[in-house]
Amino acid sequence: MANIGERATLTILREQPFGLFLDAGDELGEVLLPRREMPVKWNIGGEVDVFLYHDSEDRPVATMKRPKVMPGEFAYLEVLSINAVGAFLDWGLPKDLLLPFREQKERLEVGKSYVVHVHVDEASGRIVATRRLNKYLNKTLPKYEEGQEVDLMLYGKTELGYKAIIEGRHSGVLFANEVFRRLRAGEKTKGYVVQVRPDGKVDLSLYPPGRAKINDLESRIEDELKKRGGFMGLNDSSPAEAIHQVLGVSKKAFKQATGALFKKRKISIGDDGIRLTE
Incomplete structure (x- = not known):
């Protein structure tokens, strides 16, 4: 079954002047792959790998492009425009990604980039972004080991240091007096687990144990x-x-x-x- 916010391999049903119609199953029905998105070679009854989302008129639509971020992930995206509904972010697809005003924690500026979480909204079924990151961070006790190398994305700064998303799931802190270079929000880097505290908080370092x-x-x-x-x-x-x-x-x-x-x-x-x- 094909779902909004996922990649799927769909069967080509027919061609129309504005593109190909694909079989997306009972729930979504037939979805359009616009002509500008069509592969060079195709045939009726053949299959095509696509990503499913909504177009500007909220109709399910397919694209062969890969978004910069998949639903369920965190990303650092640029604000392209702002209107009465919210901010619109560049996520690499023809229709920009909406960050509603209710999901913003601060005043955003066009041209600047911010760390967001992307998900399918349960109420509307649309793919949206949010700046309320803590809601989507895993709160279970992490099972990282001391000295373990992990992937980090920086997303904020406190008096203690820099907040980082660990492996796209948990949150941790790089203490300021242990950081010897300039860091910025959205930066992705390798890090190391110093310790996992009993309350689940994770202390991090940019350097492996030793010298x-x-x-x-x-x-x-x-x-x-x-x-x-x-x-x-x-x-x-x-x-x-x-x-x-x-x-x-x-x-x-x-x-x-x-x-x-x-x-x-x-x-x-x-x-x-x-x-x-x-």
């Missing part, structure tokens, strides 16, 4: 020194706030990284700061 994150910070400090002409007015005695303001890391991480660079003779450490030696 990987310190090695990354070493490179960042070297790059920052080069940008500043080889000198930076920070050392082990600097306030933690000053270190965090410049590099966005904890004082402990800074001391570990600069200590390693000093041992490698890549920097010298003085009372006024650190200098490149190469």
Whole structure:
């Protein structure tokens, strides 16, 4: 049985001037595959793989294109227009995806992108997007293991750090003092599970267990020194706030990284700061 919001292999019933009619089963009946969407080669009685959604007049319609996001998934999509109904997002299909006003948490802007969840609305049967992400995140206790590599999508920032969707299902946090590079909402990246707390909250890291994150910070400090002409007015005695303001890391991480660079003779450490030696 073919359903809205899914891909299906459907039989070609007949051709009309505006396209091919496909057999989508008892519930949807015959659906149109518009002429601009038709495959180069086809025959009556043959089959075609399509995605099913609603056109601008709310009629079931087929497309051979693949949307940027399938219902049930999270995605980072651009706002193309806004009208009295809501915002319309670019999801790669001829008809833009509606994000109704009731599903928005903040004022959206045309040209900007936002993390949304896409689903088939139970009441209308239409495919829509929502900014109310927590409603669609899995609340069951995750079974991730410490150090496990996971796929992340960043979707927000708090005083603690960055919120991330784990494997398209659960939510976790990357703590700010453990992040050594700039992150943005919608970014997809690999991450690692630090721990799963008894309450189900997941602590994350961008780095595998061990020295990987310190090695990354070493490179960042070297790059920052080069940008500043080889000198930076920070050392082990600097306030933690000053270190965090410049590099966005904890004082402990800074001391570990600069200590390693000093041992490698890549920097010298003085009372006024650190200098490149190469």
